[in-house]
Amino acid sequence: MLTKSSLEQINPPARLLMGPGPINADPRVLRAMSSQLVGQYDPAMTEYMNQTMALYRQVFRTNNEWTMLVDGTSRSGIEAVLVSIIRPGDKVLVPIFGRFGHLLCEIARRCRAEVHTLEIPWGEVFDPQQIEDAIKTVHPRILLTVQGDTSTTMLQPLEQLGEICQRHQVLFYCDATASIAGNPLKTDLWHLDAVSAGLQKCLGGPSGSAPVTLSDAFVQQVRARRHIEQGIKSAQHQDGEDEMIYSNYFDLGMIMDYWGPERLNHHTEATSMLFAARECARIIAQEGIDVCVARHQLHGAALDKGLSAMGLELFGDLSHKMSNVTGVIIPEGINGEQVRQLLLNDFGIEIGTSFGPLHGKIWRIGVMGYNARKDTVLTTLAALEAVLRHLGYVANEGAALQAAWDHYGQ
The missing domain is CATH 3.90.1150.10 (Aspartate Aminotransferase, domain 1)
Structure with a gap:
C-alpha cells in the first residue's frame, strides 16, 4: 500500500559508516555514477570498459588479460568464478576461519563439488603448512580461500599458498572483497589463479559491481568447458552433462566474450555501476x-x-x-x-x-x-x-x- 512517504524523494539520514562495510562512497564515485547513460556498444562505452580493465590490473597487481567486472554485488563475483570452474564431483578444499569460508562451501556444494574443509577457531589464521598437508591428503582440484574475513577481522597469509598450489597442480582462488586495496594483495607474484572483489569496502564505492581477475591457466580451463548450448544438448542425451555450466548469467566464458574484442551480446552492462567501478579504480591508481x-x-x-x-x-x-x-x-x-x-x-x-x-x-x-x-x-x-x-x-x-x-x- 502506498503511503505519503512512498511518494517523497529519497533523503537518507547522514551517517558515518564505520562498520565492516558498506562504507560511505567517495563523492567522486557518486558523481561518476550520476553521469548520463550511453549505449552499451557506443565507442565511448567500449572505451570505458577497456579503461576499467586496465585500471583494475593496477588494483589487482596483475598483467592478466581477463580482468573485468561481473555485474552484481561482491557475491556475484564469487559465484561467477565458482560456477564457471567447478565441475560436479570436483574436490575442493576450503580453509574456514570465519563466516565467508562457510559461504564458499555453500556455493561449491551448489555446484555439486566434493567439499573438504579445514577449520580453526574464529580469531586465528592457518599456517601454510596446515593447508599444504591438507592438499596432500585431499588432492583437490581447487583451493578456495578468503583473504580478509570481516566476521573475525583476520587476514589469512597468502604469500606461500600459490607456490604450494602450483607444486600440487591445484587452482588457487581468493575472495578479496574485504581486503583488497587496504592490505597487500599481489595476484601475479603470489600465483593466484582467480580473485574476486567488491566496491563497498576499501575500494570506496557502493555495492553492486564485482571486479574479477583470471589467470591464463584458469581461463584455459573455463574455455575448455562446453558452451552452455552444447551442454544442454549433451545433457538431453545424458552425455557430457558434467561439462555443463549451470548458469547463463554467471558463465565467465560468456562474460569474457562480452568484455573481449568481439563484444558478443550477453547482458546489458550496468552502465552506472561501471562508471562507479572505473572511478574507484581511477582514484586508487592516481593515489598509487x-x-x-x-x-x-x-x-x-x-x-x-x-x-x-x-x-x-x-x-x-x-x-x-x-x-x-x-x-x-x-x-x-x-x-x-x-x-x-x-x-x-x-x-x-x-x-x-x-x-x-x-x-x-x-x-x-x-x-x-x-x-x-x-x-x-x-x-x-x-x-x-x-x-x-x-x-x-x-x-x-x-x-x-x-x-x-x-x-x-x-
Missing part, C-alpha cells in the same frame, strides 16, 4: 596502490591505538588482523547493542555487530576507502568514549584521542 594500502594501515593502526588506550581489548591474533577492520571485545557489563544504537542515533555513526560464535561478544569497527581518514578515526574514538562513559564504563578521559594523535605524530 601501495600508498592506498599504507593509508589504510596508518588509520587502522591509529584506531587500534586509541581503542587500546581507552582500555578496550582487541579481538583475535593481532599479528594477523586486517588493517581496515578491528574487532573490539565488548566490556563486561556493557550492552553492546545499546552502545551501537546510541552511536547511531546521537552521533550518526554506525559500527558493526557480529554473528556466529562472536554474536554479542565483539563490535567490528572499519576504517575503509573514503572513510580511511584522520577525522573519521578521531570522531569515532571520541563518540565511542563518550557513549561508554555515559553507560558507566571507566575510561581515561581523552586517552583514546591522545593515543591516536601520538600515532599520527610518529
Whole structure:
C-alpha cells in the first residue's frame, strides 16, 4: 500500500559508516555514477570498459588479460568464478576461519563439488603448512580461500599458498572483497589463479559491481568447458552433462566474450555501476596502490591505538588482523547493542555487530576507502568514549584521542 512517504524523494539520514562495510562512497564515485547513460556498444562505452580493465590490473597487481567486472554485488563475483570452474564431483578444499569460508562451501556444494574443509577457531589464521598437508591428503582440484574475513577481522597469509598450489597442480582462488586495496594483495607474484572483489569496502564505492581477475591457466580451463548450448544438448542425451555450466548469467566464458574484442551480446552492462567501478579504480591508481594500502594501515593502526588506550581489548591474533577492520571485545557489563544504537542515533555513526560464535561478544569497527581518514578515526574514538562513559564504563578521559594523535605524530 502506498503511503505519503512512498511518494517523497529519497533523503537518507547522514551517517558515518564505520562498520565492516558498506562504507560511505567517495563523492567522486557518486558523481561518476550520476553521469548520463550511453549505449552499451557506443565507442565511448567500449572505451570505458577497456579503461576499467586496465585500471583494475593496477588494483589487482596483475598483467592478466581477463580482468573485468561481473555485474552484481561482491557475491556475484564469487559465484561467477565458482560456477564457471567447478565441475560436479570436483574436490575442493576450503580453509574456514570465519563466516565467508562457510559461504564458499555453500556455493561449491551448489555446484555439486566434493567439499573438504579445514577449520580453526574464529580469531586465528592457518599456517601454510596446515593447508599444504591438507592438499596432500585431499588432492583437490581447487583451493578456495578468503583473504580478509570481516566476521573475525583476520587476514589469512597468502604469500606461500600459490607456490604450494602450483607444486600440487591445484587452482588457487581468493575472495578479496574485504581486503583488497587496504592490505597487500599481489595476484601475479603470489600465483593466484582467480580473485574476486567488491566496491563497498576499501575500494570506496557502493555495492553492486564485482571486479574479477583470471589467470591464463584458469581461463584455459573455463574455455575448455562446453558452451552452455552444447551442454544442454549433451545433457538431453545424458552425455557430457558434467561439462555443463549451470548458469547463463554467471558463465565467465560468456562474460569474457562480452568484455573481449568481439563484444558478443550477453547482458546489458550496468552502465552506472561501471562508471562507479572505473572511478574507484581511477582514484586508487592516481593515489598509487601501495600508498592506498599504507593509508589504510596508518588509520587502522591509529584506531587500534586509541581503542587500546581507552582500555578496550582487541579481538583475535593481532599479528594477523586486517588493517581496515578491528574487532573490539565488548566490556563486561556493557550492552553492546545499546552502545551501537546510541552511536547511531546521537552521533550518526554506525559500527558493526557480529554473528556466529562472536554474536554479542565483539563490535567490528572499519576504517575503509573514503572513510580511511584522520577525522573519521578521531570522531569515532571520541563518540565511542563518550557513549561508554555515559553507560558507566571507566575510561581515561581523552586517552583514546591522545593515543591516536601520538600515532599520527610518529
